[in-house]
Amino acid sequence: MPHPGLPRTPPGTGTPNLPGQPLSRPNHPFQEEIPPDVQPEPPLAHCSHIILKMGSLPKRKCSTALAQKCWLHPLPSPHSLAEHRTIPAEHFLPLKAMPALFTSTLSPPYFSFRKSRSARMLCRSSISSWWKSGRSPSCWSCATAAWPRPGSRDVRLSKKRRNLLPNMKKNRGRTGRKRRRKHLKSFMDGVNCSHKLEYIKLQKWLKERGFEGTNLRPAEFWGTGRGLMATKALQAGDLVISLPEKCLLTTGTVLSSCLGGYIVKWKPRVSPLLALCTFLIAEKHAGEKSPWKPYLDVLPKTYTCPACLDHDPLFAENTGTIFNYSALEWAWCTINTRTIYMKHPHRECFSLEPDVYALAPYLDFLNHSPNVQVKAAFNKQTRSYEIRTNSQCKKYQEVFICYGPHDNQRLLLEYGFVAMDNPHSSVYVSAETLLKYFSPLDKQRKAKVAILKDHDFLENLTFGWDGPSWRLLTALKVLSLGADDFACWRRTLLGDVTSARNEQQALDTAAKICHFLIEETQHVLLQISQLKKDKENLKTHLALVEMLRSEDLKILQKSAEILCNLNLATA
Numbered sequence: 001m002p003h004p005g006l007p008r009t010p011p012g013t014g015t016p017n018l019p020g021q022p023l024s025r026p027n028h029p030f031q032e033e034i035p036p037d038v039q040p041e042p043p044l045a046h047c048s049h050i051i052l053k054m055g056s057l058p059k060r061k062c063s064t065a066l067a068q069k070c071w072l073h074p075l076p077s078p079h080s081l082a083e084h085r086t087i088p089a090e091h092f093l094p095l096k097a098m099p100a101l102f103t104s105t106l107s108p109p110y111f112s113f114r115k116s117r118s119a120r121m122l123c124r125s126s127i128s129s130w131w132k133s134g135r136s137p138s139c140w141s142c143a144t145a146a147w148p149r150p151g152s153r154d155v156r157l158s159k160k161r162r163n164l165l166p167n168m169k170k171n172r173g174r175t176g177r178k179r180r181r182k183h184l185k186s187f188m189d190g191v192n193c194s195h196k197l198e199y200i201k202l203q204k205w206l207k208e209r210g211f212e213g214t215n216l217r218p219a220e221f222w223g224t225g226r227g228l229m230a231t232k233a234l235q236a237g238d239l240v241i242s243l244p245e246k247c248l249l250t251t252g253t254v255l256s257s258c259l260g261g262y263i264v265k266w267k268p269r270v271s272p273l274l275a276l277c278t279f280l281i282a283e284k285h286a287g288e289k290s291p292w293k294p295y296l297d298v299l300p301k302t303y304t305c306p307a308c309l310d311h312d313p314l315f316a317e318n319t320g321t322i323f324n325y326s327a328l329e330w331a332w333c334t335i336n337t338r339t340i341y342m343k344h345p346h347r348e349c350f351s352l353e354p355d356v357y358a359l360a361p362y363l364d365f366l367n368h369s370p371n372v373q374v375k376a377a378f379n380k381q382t383r384s385y386e387i388r389t390n391s392q393c394k395k396y397q398e399v400f401i402c403y404g405p406h407d408n409q410r411l412l413l414e415y416g417f418v419a420m421d422n423p424h425s426s427v428y429v430s431a432e433t434l435l436k437y438f439s440p441l442d443k444q445r446k447a448k449v450a451i452l453k454d455h456d457f458l459e460n461l462t463f464g465w466d467g468p469s470w471r472l473l474t475a476l477k478v479l480s481l482g483a484d485d486f487a488c489w490r491r492t493l494l495g496d497v498t499s500a501r502n503e504q505q506a507l508d509t510a511a512k513i514c515h516f517l518i519e520e521t522q523h524v525l526l527q528i529s530q531l532k533k534d535k536e537n538l539k540t541h542l543a544l545v546e547m548l549r550s551e552d553l554k555i556l557q558k559s560a561e562i563l564c565n566l567n568l569a570t571a
């Protein structure tokens with residue numbers, strides 16, 4: 001985000017890093033139907049369970065009796081079917097509260113469905129009649145009574161069963177296959193979660209602060225977790241979101257709160273970042289009394305940033321139960337992963353660190369993709385933080401922003417995730433590794449190293465998706481200069497070809513280093529898989545490091561392939 005990410009890329013230029021930009025009100029279907037104070041009636045103890053695939057219940061078929069006696073809970077994936085029994089009763093919403101579910105094919109594909117005994121027969125007969133009528137092409141995913149095994153295809157009708165349905169025969173040809181593929185794809189797309197109470201409350205809260213609806217809604221996505229889904233196709237130049245100033249949480253918010261009076265007196269002066277952390281911790285502690293509660297309720301409870309790895313406590317003594325290390329860690333990660341970049345004038349009460357953070361509720365549900373471009377900035381006319389996309393986004397797909405042209409190491413360190421096939425990623429070659437490939441007996445070695453150091457050519461040497469970087473090759477060429485052409489080092493640094501021999505030697509050494517790094521990375525990956533078995537508590541972090549190193553391996557293998565092709569071409 002322009003979070004810590006954003007602060008690093010000034011707004012309005014290139015690809016702003018906006019981890020947490022403000023979102024407009026998601027256009028969720030149940031907005032009008034659910035009264036804000038709706039308290040779902042808990043499902044009865046004696047209930048039967050049915051899994052319904054979206055689209056299998058046409059609205060007109062949803063009788064009032066059924067609607068009044070059933071409760072639904074969306075499941076993010078068929079895998080969570082196994083966990084349905086552990087869903088707390090209060091998380092179920094009455095079916096009557098969301099008739100719009102049945103008109104939307106976008107809503108979560110699976111629901112845990114509970115109904116009272118008296119509704120059971122009605123429900124079963126209704127479902128079976130929809131089923132048999134084959135009126136809804138998606139009714140093949142409806143299963144009753146038997147609980148499907150997680151991860152299996154059994155939430156759908158078995159092939160045999162499907163074939164028994166006369167009207168489903170049309171689904172067996174190419175069109176049927178296409179239709180099924182399309183359905184399958186819809187599982188892979190996001191699962192709408194805008195109907196969850198916490199998001200409904202957040203919407204209401206944002207609306208009270210002047211936030212108008214957008215074409216986005218919160219959803220759970222495979223791979224990226226929670227994000228925002230477009231309910232309408234977005235074209236390049238479209239406004240993604242416009243979040244009014246009133247919704248932003250900045251140091252101004254902190255100073256105008258009751259905490260402000262204390263913060264201005266603190267000596268030594270605190271940084272804007274620490275002031276924001278303190279505010280977050282205090283507001284979280286205030287619970288129901290906090291005006292920011294609807295936002296705090298949707299913030300992640302934990303973070304995967306390496307900063308959250310198990311560690312010794314920062315403070316030797318216990319400094320209190322509220323402002324303890326884990327609270328600070330949570331607040332710091334919230335700010336580091338979710339704030340947008342917004343420069344505020346320096347205030348005397350703060351230390352000299354830049355005041356560039358703003359938490360942007362809802363907008364901060366936007367996930368990062370290295371392949372999109374957005375423009376993000378505070379619009380002084382509308383007094384809103386606005387994001388415009390430069391990329392297209394299809395209806396019902398996840399809307400991404402770009403937190404900046406960060407490589408995977410940076411993404412992991414700052415945001416706690418790794419982006420697959422990140423074009424900005426590269427593998428670094430240390431000076432130590434580089435120099436291992438050159439003879440210590442070379443009389444000019446010392447001079448060459450000094451030249452590279454003076455011209456800043458011993459750092460940021462990388463292998464990328466397109467092979468060794470120009471800087472790495474240049475450093476290799478300088479180190480490969482023979483005694484007779486050493487005098488040409490300036491030309492070499494500028495990119496001139498000194499000799500075919502020098503070029504070839506640099507490429508050969510690059511290939512050797514690349515293979516060394518491939519072996520090293522493979523070794524590290526083995527160690528990680530062993531550690532994952534031994535250190536259960538570090539599993540999440542190790543999985544991320546594993547992803548990072550696997551991406552490194554892919555980059556190195558690609559580089560090795562490029563170098564091999566280059567060698568073949570010059571042979």
Ligand SMILES: C[S@@+](CC[C@H](N)C(=O)[O-])C[C@H]1O[C@@H](n2cnc3c(N)ncnc32)[C@H](O)[C@@H]1O
Pocket residue numbers: 001018019020021223224225226227300337338364365366367368369414415416417418419
């Ligand atoms: C500004 S928040 C985005 C919304 C966040 N997913 C949520 O549920 O609140 C930034 C965090 O989202 C996650 N994230 C963002 N982009 C991601 C991606 N492409 N893949 C996986 N996680 C991502 C990371 O945990 C990151 O720290």
